[in-house]
Amino acid sequence: MRSTGDLTASALIRDAAMRLFADRGTAAVSVRDIAAEAGVSPSLVIHHYGSKDALKDAVDQHVMQFFGDMIAEFVDASAADLGAAANSSTLAARLGDGPFLRYLRRLLVDGGPAAERLFRSLYDMSREMVRRYEQAGVFKPSSDEGARAAVLLVNDLGVILLRDQISAVVGVDPLGPDGLVRWSQAVLDLYANGLMTSPGDDRAND
Amino acid sequence: MRSTGDLTASALIRDAAMRLFADRGTAAVSVRDIAAEAGVSPSLVIHHYGSKDALKDAVDQHVMQFFGDMIAEFVDASAADLGAAANSSTLAARLGDGPFLRYLRRLLVDGGPAAERLFRSLYDMSREMVRRYEQAGVFKPSSDEGARAAVLLVNDLGVILLRDQISAVVGVDPLGPDGLVRWSQAVLDLYANGLMTSPGDDRAND
DNA sequence: CGCCCGGCTGAACGAGTGTGCAATAATCGG
DNA sequence: CCGATTATTGCACACTCGTTCAGCCGGGCG
Missing domain, CATH: 1.10.357 (Tetracycline Repressor; domain 2)
Structure with a gap:
């Protein structure tokens, strides 16, 4: 919840998704890939953004x-x-x-x-x-x-x-x-x- | 096998794949999509090209x-x-x-x-x-x-x-x-x- | 005719997908 | 310190994916 220097988890996920989407294209990236890149569990990705499309x-x-x-x-x-x-x-x-x-x-x-x-x-x-x-x-x-x-x-x-x-x-x-x-x-x-x-x-x- | 005006099945599949790949990107197109676009069965796509990657x-x-x-x-x-x-x-x-x-x-x-x-x-x-x-x-x-x-x-x-x-x-x-x-x-x-x-x-x- | 053979199909399998859900860990106000 | 709320996870389900395989079907050849 803090907005200090280190990023919040949802921002971490968003940035990881941005990197992977940019490099491979949206369809070629799985929610599990994003979670791994962000260092969190796949469930958390969905919990914060609702769905992969909403994350995009x-x-x-x-x-x-x-x-x-x-x-x-x-x-x-x-x-x-x-x-x-x-x-x-x-x-x-x-x-x-x-x-x-x-x-x-x-x-x-x-x-x-x-x-x-x-x-x-x-x-x-x-x-x-x-x-x-x-x-x-x-x-x-x-x-x-x-x-x-x-x-x-x-x-x-x-x-x-x-x-x-x-x-x-x-x-x-x-x-x-x-x-x-x-x-x-x-x-x-x-x-x-x-x-x-x-x-x-x-x-x-x- | 003929090279006349109407296309052979494998050429039909290749052209359908080209259209779909161009429009949606490779990863967002399934073999079944290609087969449907070409009007053939998914098996035939693999039969002619071996794999989706080979088709690409x-x-x-x-x-x-x-x-x-x-x-x-x-x-x-x-x-x-x-x-x-x-x-x-x-x-x-x-x-x-x-x-x-x-x-x-x-x-x-x-x-x-x-x-x-x-x-x-x-x-x-x-x-x-x-x-x-x-x-x-x-x-x-x-x-x-x-x-x-x-x-x-x-x-x-x-x-x-x-x-x-x-x-x-x-x-x-x-x-x-x-x-x-x-x-x-x-x-x-x-x-x-x-x-x-x-x-x-x-x-x-x- | 029978035979076979290449083009073609339908059903199935294992892996991977997005996502829902209950349970756990962490954090914070009292 | 405790209860509560939030962040986070593991697991499971339904589904789609690429791919395999046994078989169908029509036509050329003996």
Whole structure:
């Protein structure tokens, strides 16, 4: 019942479930697995959350709360100073190696109402960002702000979703300390200069 | 045993498994579900593939073959004419609404050796594309071709991974007939012109 | 015709699943 | 200290899982 530094049992269970769900997917994790990971009995898991589905809902809500707070904080900070906090680097660094990003991946791919609400929040944030930057003259005006915001959002989320693949194949974790600067530079170069020699050219991408 | 128009039973089972795996994830699909979807008995599934894991391997291999062929064809076509076939639009349109893209999503997120091989193929394709375009003078030279190729690849795959979320929130399927042109225009505009007013400016993204 | 043989099925088994329940251990107010 | 409330557990039940196996059924071949 105490809310001190060490976690309560139900929080322990929730965090264990979050880790396992993120790594293996919800269906591949049993209540007994969660109990073992949390160091408690399977009965306690049910006693605290009622059912496995309810536990999943609690984990979803917890993750949503986390990202909701992060988004709000980020929007506020960028309202005060458009340039300072407004880059993905600090965001990603702050997220650290916690299980939140890995859970976010499952959440977005598995879908569901919670995922849709979260994605809507992120998209709204992206739109607001684009609007501010365009108004401030940092971004060129766009004929399709919605699409531009979506493309930028997909760019950021794509790194999170494909992090493991990129790490394995490219050889550098794009969200690690070293890979992050390399990735940011490539993205910044793209955003600042584009990549084609003749502006307004015909189509060409991979 | 025949390879005519209507599929053989084992191919029927494989396709049913691919659909269900893509939609719900491997662990959430039972052999009985697959059998029902394919219209056969559960025993026949095991009889043809030995086990559920082996069936999943067969599905993986089938999908890998499909994308391998597509990649090879795409590289060949773009070698002949750099501009004509070298856009994602035709690729996505050719993939259509088949289950391959949905399965690709699960494959990339669940990881595993097959996914890593596929991602490596895609990354190699992206690198080769970037190299050709830079050499042809279509792309500006880059200080980090690897990172540039990775960013472009993530951009394309991100749309596939987040397709459902984008459809639900933005309101347009980015791989549908109408959404594709809107999405392509936004991406093309980004690639051609960048989005910041002062090239080489300081950091700014969402 | 009889035979057999590969595709296919239904029933069954053991293991593992989520969950309910009674009993035990811990904690706290009096 | 004691009673009570809460946290926690072991056990059991019903069910589903993947998988096995004996047998059915239709068609090609002697």
